[in-house]
Amino acid sequence: MSLSLSDIGKAVLETEYAVRGPIVARAQELERSGKRIVYCNIGNPQALGQKPLSWVRRILALSEFPALAQLAPGAFPADAVEEAHRLIEGSKHGLGAYSESKGVRFIREAVAQFIRERDGIDADPDSIYLTDGASKGVQAALRMLISGPQDGIMVPIPQYPLYSATITLYEGKQVNYYLDEHNGWKLSRQMLEESIAEAKRFGVRVKGLVVINPGNPTGSVLDADNIAMIVDFAREHGLTILADEVYQENVYRQGERFVSFAKVMHDKGETDVSLFSFHSTSKGFLGECGHRGGYFEIRNIPADVSAQLLKLQSVSLCASLPGQVTVYCMVRPPKPGSPSHDEYARERDGILGELKKRARLVADGLNSIPGVACNEVAGAMYAFPRIELPAGKTDSEWCMALLEAEGICVVPGSGFGQIPGTAHFRTTILPPTDQLADVVDKIARFHASYR
């Protein structure tokens, strides 16, 4: 055949993406042959039974088929009808037309307003780009930063494999910095300095720094002081920050709250460090993964660079309009006192309350297993426990064996990165609370037999 494996470039061949790797392929195979599989490999809440918010789906249905407001007057509270009407008017041509390359301006204005209210700082709709999920935004930012094989991007270890995969595909250098497992996966100035010093010794031109907050897969949450330290580090080394903030609504530990990089940079008066910050409709309490809604905001980016970014985005024309509408629903919830508010608040609090319970249940459950140690899940949707393995066994083998024995699909630590000689796995905390205890029991049973 005219196309053969020898035609495929090194960058493509070397790209790895563990979250959908061989273990997931095997799980699908087992499922087709009739085995029941619990998919804990990916943060896909609605695949594990989470219900969509009624507010979001009502607005989407009305935007798809505006005549419904008349055809089915009883099906929609007045505020949903009004909001959908405003949105369709604001989009100019509805959901069937390509929007501007950055996304519908009316929706970008709503995102800017959301950032203003969240952080008490100004935000510019022209600095906001609506994207098909956060992934596409991350790829756009990395495309801007990586211009040659010596360009390096610092990523936390463990990290979300979108970063390693994209850096490999764009033929840049991944520069690892380790998070401190024994200190709740915190990151320290010293680790950042060691990492960049070593990269420079190897001739790497370090250009960007990825921070995932709340952490995936670690579940840790950064405070304002941490973030200020990172911003100082970036400024001193001339780095651009990629702040992956898709789990900003998923903070469970008492007394902690999400703080954005944009706010810390504003409060410090930082005007040198370039920032891309990412958000998504797939996580939080919406869990609308299939709608692929997302946005990124840029700060301290020169106009000639943002012109290049806009040009690149325009090659793909625009993000999906239903995804853009989902972003609008995320940043414009029903107001207190409006007809939809109570239902919305009830659904939101129900989901977040369950996730909080599950975060504790998973960490406590895993910690009760001999040979497993798990940090508290303070945020996000995952636990990343350390496991003791028999000599010569890898965490990939352990995960595959767990799948075969118990039908539980998790991802080996090697897919996220870990200190050599250690072994981990990542599991989501998403299965329904009543099933989750069973998942933990099965892992316990399996691990006992495996050791």
Place this chain on the structure above:
Amino acid sequence: MSLSLSDIGKAVLETEYAVRGPIVARAQELERSGKRIVYCNIGNPQALGQKPLSWVRRILALSEFPALAQLAPGAFPADAVEEAHRLIEGSKHGLGAYSESKGVRFIREAVAQFIRERDGIDADPDSIYLTDGASKGVQAALRMLISGPQDGIMVPIPQYPLYSATITLYEGKQVNYYLDEHNGWKLSRQMLEESIAEAKRFGVRVKGLVVINPGNPTGSVLDADNIAMIVDFAREHGLTILADEVYQENVYRQGERFVSFAKVMHDKGETDVSLFSFHSTSKGFLGECGHRGGYFEIRNIPADVSAQLLKLQSVSLCASLPGQVTVYCMVRPPKPGSPSHDEYARERDGILGELKKRARLVADGLNSIPGVACNEVAGAMYAFPRIELPAGKTDSEWCMALLEAEGICVVPGSGFGQIPGTAHFRTTILPPTDQLADVVDKIARFHASYR
């Protein structure tokens, strides 16, 4: 600031995308200052008043909010309710969950059935990949083909700038082959041979051949003999074919019909030439650009190569589910005799009938202007007339001046490629029929004054 223009790679800087270039930016600026603009720069039917098909939007609304079937029983014909129900069941988790990386299997099965019925050949759901519009599919195919700076892709001139932009971004070589304007933009074996011979003289390793049928921007339609000739050429030179077939429903000339590369290859018993063929929900009579639905089908691709393709797709997780549903609606129209069929057929025939009228109106109107010559618009959604310009003037300058004088936004021929020394522009045939005569009149008035 930490990120500056000097950080941006050559590939990004050199990428050009005329369909959304400086002329469109200026048009948006003029529009914001109150000027009325007719956007003829992009095939975006619903932005120019085309109504979405009711069938498509009913299924989308029901998929977003399944309770509507009970809440608003009068709003939905029984077949729409049944089809949406089947679709939600088939998707397993509805529109809120990530699907498999290739897309929902139930929808890929429907696409395979559509190809079987269209072409009378077999089709495999596992060889179908659902994508965010056809653009993302084209980019995936080019990513597989371009592995180094000497890898060349043959593209027609004129071409759709997605190809030139992506080849530049992936740092491959664009190998031009010219279509014969004086012969209805047909392509000939001789032109293909000349083009590849010259590329080889310069050391280019030619790996792929792009064919756009029906043609964008040319409006020409290939017959089975043409396609067989192209397949023979590809086989003899070991090329992979990228068949851009997104305008397959847009054939206007009496007696012509769309023939797919898959069918011709099947009928010839061709098993060596690798094929990617692309389709989209954005064109045809759906015009659902904002939903970014699309798919590609692969044939004669070895399993180890398709495994790499799947891995790459998995890094982006999956295409938007509403886009996938739109693909489903495209390939599963209501059956004759079902409650929605007559309305569907009426809407479809109305749109295609108007487009056919407009295709003739635009070509005839342009040909009546002194100094403008336009081939018949046999298919697709564009005219690409040749214009005579005063010495020293470029088609970019002409287009900008047309915009300033008459508020009509078209794209210069230089964005698509043309024989040096000639000048063209591309206009869509999409404005409503009653406005279109006015557009042609304004172009005539402007061109007379410009010369």
